[in-house]
Amino acid sequence: MDITVNGTAVAPPDDARVSLLDMLRDHLHLTGTKVGCNQGACGACTVLIDGRRVLSCLTLAAQAAGREVTTIEGLDPHPLQAAFVERDGLQCGYCTPGQICAAAAMIDEVRAGVPSYVTADLSAESVPFSRDEVRERMSGNLCRCGAHNGIVDAILEVADGSTV
Amino acid sequence: MNPVQYRRAESVEDAFPGAQWRLLGGGTNLVDLMRKGVEHPAGLLDVTGLSEEIAASDDGGLVIGAAARNSAVAAHPLVRRRYPMLARAILAGASAQIRNMATVGGNLMQRTRCAYFADAAGSRCNKRAPGSGCDAIGGFTRYHAIFGASPECVATHPSDMAVALAALDARVNVAGPGGTRTIPLAEFYRLPGDRPDLETTLGADEIIVSVAMPASPFAGASAYRKVRDRASYAFALVSVAAGVTLRDGVVDDVRIALGGVAARPWRALRAEETLRGTRPTDEAIDAAITAELASAEPLPGNEFKIELVRRTTVAVLSELRGTPA
Amino acid sequence: MSRVQNAAISSVRTVLGWVPDRWLPSGSPDPLIARQQEIGRPTSRVDGPLKASGRAPFVTETVLAGQTYATLIHSTITRGRILRLDSTAAEAAPGVLLVMTYRNMPRLGIVPMASLTNLGAAGNSALPIMQDPEVRYNGQVVAAVVAETQEQADHAATLVEIDYAQEPAATRFEDAKAGARTLTSILIERNHVSVGDAERELRSAVHAVDNVYRTPRHNHNAIELHGVVAAWDGDALLVHDSTQAIVPTANALASLFGVAKEKVRVISPYVGGGFGGKMMWDHQVVTVAAARLAGRPVRLRLTREGVYRIIGGRSPAEQRVAIGADADGRFAAMIHTGYSVMPPYGRFPEQYTLGTRAAYRSKSFEIIQRHVDLDIVPNTFMRTPGETIGAFAVESAVDELAHVMDLDPVELRLRNLPDRHPLSGQPFSQHAVHQAWTDGAERFGWSRRQAKPGTVRDGEWLTGLGCGAGSFPYARMPGANVRLTLRRDGSAEVSTAAHEMGMGTATVQAQHAADRLGLPLEQITVTLGDSALVAAPIAGGSSQTVSLVAGLSAAADDLRDELLRLAGPDSPIAGLKAAEVRLADGGLVSVADPARHDGYREILARAGRDEVTVTAAGSPPLEMLKYSMHSSSAIFCELRVSAVTGEVRVDRLLGSFDCGTILNPKTAAGQLRGGMIMGLGSALTEETLFDERTGRIMNPSLADYHIPAHLDVPPIEVMWTGIPDPRTPMGARGIGELGTPGVAAAIANAVFNATGKRVRELPITLDKLL
Structure with missing residues (x-):
């Protein structure tokens, strides 16, 4: 079973140890997906599988067979990208593709009414697009340069503006 | 990481591959431990194609398939309405990305985050290598136990979800070559005693099929x-x-x-x-x-x-x- | 420390011998300060779209023909030697090309140790790299495995069998204090400062505080892992690196491997975060050696654990700060002493007392740092070295004194601000700290603070306000070369072997070039990150921007001279001398008569030239010799502490800065916020767990070393006085590190205000507040 990467069918690697992250970067040269820890702890490797955000470092490529993988290259162009630049939601730029992939999926999650740990009423059918909600939902994507304010601003701008 | 085989289980009956194999859910813990040299399975049997159904049961409870993703459980309307404590616990765990990957069965089976357990190259650990000693005792113990520990092991179980399941009197439905059985969550985990490598009462050839919760009187409080x-x-x-x-x-x-x-x-x-x-x-x-x-x-x-x-x-x-x- | 000191001082003496021509201690300010157009605009970073699309090439994106993959093996003991090393199984494993150990590693010398001024050195450790079976610290590299794929190399590394003979190791800070060393100097400052009899003044002071503050190890934790791709072609060496020291790394590798400097090329266009951690360590040397032995290009990407094992971070420290004051709060005694770790093979003294020397007036001073020797990976500079932890101690102490005196802590600081350097008596080049404090206090709403601790409560949450000061010295490096190419189409290219690791280097220098040359911003391109370009110093000490501004400014002068020559007798500016023209409006213009103007396009067209290229270095940084040059901050914090759990939640941070001209308010705000967030992390969550029983770091992971996550980071307001420094290029001073110092103290002081609990040991974890 092939893996669909940004719309293109790709055969899974022969070596079952190869992570989705290493397949993307080292085999397919889709290097927009970054490796920050290879421990599932930083979010830099975030991609979408069947539209949901996951960590590609802890996903074996074989697990993605039969599924659709979308990387930053597949999202491009996305309104979040321009918003990140405009709001200076980046500095070194290394965590940025992972932040943007995570944010794109996160906006969908909020619109679908999926709650978070900071949502007051878990039984409510819709959740607000507040700064606290965005901060909690993006906490799996670490940034060391300290672009957090700009990242949250960019996401709120895109989400409020319904430009997605 | 050692060379490893990978295949997907087609059915529960298919899911008893042998001692050197491990069942693979989301992989968020197992793959990491393989990379750290803590786990060395010969093969990985991907069980995420098995039941991920979340359904109300006749007694007013809920049955959650073992392959249900943590995020799906937390977002499910019945979970949010009847068991908000469980939804909140799952949402407290890890990140959205990890919750999208992790399964209910895998969450229950995850290993301790004790740093000495994870340090296969440089630390002694009775859980990892029985009889080798415990470097956590006398070391950094911030994340370690205050209840039920032993001189052999002071590790804690890291799951948030399981804590809520324990409070809700959940039961774990398991299947093995000899048939199916149900283990109350309260009896699912072992305390370390002198065998900290044995963490659950699940048999070596058994698989978690689902988690069942009785009707809860606590939805509102x-x-x-x-x-x-x-x-x-x-x-x-x-x-x-x-x-x-x-x-x-x-x-x-x-x-x-x-x-x-x-x-x-x-x-x-x-x-x-x-x-x-x-x-x-x-x-x-x-x-x-x-x-x-x-x-x-x-x-x-x-x-x-x-x-x-x-x-x-x-x-x-x-x-x-x-x-x- | 004498080697670094000597290097620095000799460099200063060298530059003193040069003829200065700009920003002279007695000279006039950079004229461009008064003519800002692009400078000062909140321009979005020019490489933003590339980064946001994932197309910015970081080091491990590199793929060379025939590339192989390496994995390191780290020592699991702290001190001893390798007794037995069996690589048979690893060598026989699929895909393995090389197992490199001390046995077959090429014989190499010691990596030249980094200093602020030496373009030929970038090292952090004076230990030999895989030259012998000795182990000097836990995690040291003992072998490297090279294979056809990363998976094969990783697996084969697990097959190498190593037995060690262990020897006793020094791993306990408290035990090692007895043997602490006292260095003569800390960087280029005298270590021991004694003015008056501070202990006696302290004893007789009307008000006094005297406490010990402890701070833990920290790691930089740039999100990008360190990586190298190295390839030999004969005696030519190509290295793709992630480094904040491009030219020094190239020069050091040339000298280590015995090849000519021009044969080594280091490329590093984008660095995924540095913070002091991306200098030269063992991994570059091992990769280059492996590439030579394997005869193939080799890529090495450190694991996250590997980064903790072989890249040192911030030293732990124990500082005593005692302040004595008269009845009005005027300081009579300032005592700042302490211990930090620096092994003899390290060179970075964690200069936590340097900020203290310039911060406040005092009748007497007693300052000295002592260094503890442990068997550890050598510590290094980490964002705002010294000041980060020094300011935590001193600014906590000032807050404690204010509390003792029942005086507002802002007022106490204002009463003690110096009007010239308190020790040297040198004038400040520019110093509006008072304004930073008063502006910041007003914007923040400091007057809302309740002086009595523990009195503001909302449900389970206790609310507190706190403040702290930070400072960072100005530095400009000699040797910042810039090549400037002006083309016939009116475009210009600025190039230099400088670094982009998030500071916005290309953006700000493009803005600068636009103003310096009188060209539209779109006409400027900036090329960085390659040792084949003209040499630039390290990106460190928050010095890169002003160093490059000086270099570009000098190049612009040369360009003016060259264009004057090319303009010829038919030019509207014919006959004018260099001093009578300036670059503006896309050409040369007469200073006296702006109507006399000759466009760049016209000059080049008449001269039949496609382009003009000049290269120049910035003038010697003599301004640093005559003036005391510091940027300063006033940091304000509002937070909540759970009365139940002791959890701390920071709700607001405000930084008010006095740091010269702000070149780009958007990227500057980002850098200042980023520094403040690192301070937030140091205050509340960050600690490298070093197991003193074994000498092993036990949280080598981003899951267990807690850098702030999004939910930890509140909205952060930044503001500045914006007053240009008349002694610096463009009136600017560095801001990359200024955000951090003062934040931890502001948070600790706010925690005290909220709870009445004084925490003198970082991080302020909840157990300290239960």
Whole structure:
């Protein structure tokens, strides 16, 4: 079973140890997906599988067979990208593709009414697009340069503006 | 990481591949441990194609397929309505990305985050290599147990979800070559004793099929509170899952389960017993959890958990007390 | 420390011998300060779209023909030697090309140790790299495995069998204090400062505080892992690196491997975060050696654990700060002493007392740092070295004194601000700290603070306000070369072997070039990150921007001279001398008569030239010799502490800065916020767990070393006085590190205000507040 990467069918690697992250970067040269820890702890490797955000470092490529993988290259162009630049939601730029992939999926999650740990009423059918909600939902994507304010601003701008 | 085979299970019957194989859920813990040299399976049997159904049961409860993703459970309307404590616990765990990957079965089977356990190259660990010693004792114990530990192992179970499941009296449905059986969550995890490598009562050739929860009287008055070193995306120092029902201002039923304090979610049965039938004043709650903590044995470096458990439990229950059941 | 000191001082002496021509201690300010157009605009970073699309090439994106993959093996003991090393199974494993150990590693010398001024050195450790079976610290590299794929190399590394003979190791800070060393100097400052009799003044002071403050190890934790791709072609060496020291790394590798400097090329266009951690360590040397032995290009990407094992971070420290004051709060005694770790094979003294020397007036001073020797990976600079932890101690102490005196802590600081350097008596080049404090206090709403601790409560949450000061010295490096190419189409290219690791280097220098040359911003391109370009110093000490501004400014002068020559007799500016023209409006213009103007396009067209290229270095940084040059901050914090759990939640941070001209308010705000967030992390969550029983770091992971996550980071307001420094290029001073110092103290002081609990040991974890 092939893996669909940004719309293109790709055969899974022969070596079952190869992570989705290493397949993307080292085999397919889709290097927009970054490796920050290879421990599932930083979010830099975030991609979408069947539209949901996951960590590609802890996903074996074989697990993605039969599924659709979308990387930053597949999202491009996305309104979040321009918003990140405009709001200076980046500095070194290394965590940025992972932040943007995570944010794109996160906006969908909020619109679908999926709650978070900071949502007051878990039984409510819709959740607000507040700064606290965005901060909690993006906490799996670490940034060391300290672009957090700009990242949250960019996401709120895109989400409020319904430009997605 | 050693060379490894990979295949997908087509059915539960297909899912007993042999001793050298491991079942693979989301992989969020297993793949990491393989990379760290802690786990060395010869093969990985991907069981995420098995049941991920979340369905109401006839008795007003809920059955969750073992392959259901954590995020799907937390977002499910029935879970949010009937078991908000469970939804909150799952949402407290890890990150959205990891919750999208992790399965319910995998969550229950995850290993401790003890740093000495994870350090295959440089630290001794009886859980990893039985009989080798425990470097955690005398080391950094912030995330280690205060209940039920042994001289061989002081590790804690890291799951948030399991703490809520313990409070909700969940049962784990398992299947093996000999058929199926049900294990109450309270009996699912072993305390370390002299065999910390044996973590659950699941047989070596058994697989978790689903988790079943009875109808809960606590939907409206339950909570999960996680206390940690970072505001988000960190394991619990201490967590409290609690639910309470009152009748005429007196505790009718109460559940308290603690996370981050033992090798299993710690049901505070003594505290529950003490509280049942009493008026849940702050003093009564305090006395109850203090009674529970009488059996705690903190390590040098995690003594603060005694006070933290006490205060957090009092705060959670006193807030629930004010919530209409 | 004498080697670094000597290097620095000799460099200063060298530059003193040069003829200065700009920003002279007695000279006039950069004229461009008064003519800002693009400078000062909130331009979005020019490489933003590339980064946001994932197309910015970081080091491990590199793929060379025939590339192989390496994995390191780290020592699991702390001190001893390798007794037995069996690589048979690893060598026989699929895909393995090379197992490199001390036995077959090429014989190499010691990596030249980094200093602020030496373009030929970038090292952090004076230990030999895989030259012998000795182990000097836990995690040291003992072998490297090279294979056809990363998976094969990783697996084969697990097959190498190593037995060690262990020897006793020094791993306990408290035990090692007895043997602490006292260095003569800390960087280029005298270590021991004694003015008056501070202990006696302290004893007789009307008000006094005297406490010990402890701070833990920290790691930089740039999100990008360190990586190298190295390839030999004969005696030519190509290295793709992630480094904040491009030219020094190239020069050091040339000298280590015995090849000519021009044969080594280091490329590093984008660095995924540095913070002091991306200098030269063992991994570059091992990769280059492996590439030579394997005869193939080799890529090495450190694991996250590997970064903790072989890249040092911030030293732990124990500082005593004692302040004595008269009845009005005027300081009579300032005592700042302490211990930090620096092994003899390290060179970075964690200069936590340097900020203290310039911060406040005092009748007497007693300052000295002592260094503890442990068997550890050598510590290094980490964002705002010294000041970060020094300011935590001193600014906590000032807050404690204010509390003792029942005086507002802002007022106490204002009463003690110096009007010239308190020790040297040198004038400040520019110093508006008072304004930073008063502006910041007003914007923040400091007057809302309740002086009595523990009195503001909202449900289970206790609210507190706190403040703290930070400072960072100005530095400009000699040797910042810039090549400037002006083309006939009116475009210009600025190139230099400088670094982009998030500071916005290309953006700000493009803005600068636009103003310096009088060209539209769109006409400027900036090329960085390649040792084949003209040499630039390290990106360190928050010095890169002003160093490049000086270099570009000098190049612009040369360009002016060259264009004057090319303009010829038919030019509207014919006959004017260099001093009588300036670059503006896309050409040369007469200073006296702006109507006399000759466009660049016209000059080049008449001269039949497609382009003009000049290269120049910035003038010697003599301004640093005559003036005391510091940027300063006033940091304000509002937070909540749970009365139940002791959890701290920071709700607001405000930084008010006095740091010269702000070149780009958007990227500057980002850098200042970023520094403040690192301070937030140091205050509340960050600690490298070093197991003193074994000497092993036990949280080598981003899951267990807690850098702030989004939910930890509140909205952060930044503001600045914006007053240009008349002694610096463009009036600017560095801001990359200024955000951090003062934040931890502001948070600790706010925690005290909220709870009445004084925490003198970082991080302020909840157990300290229960």
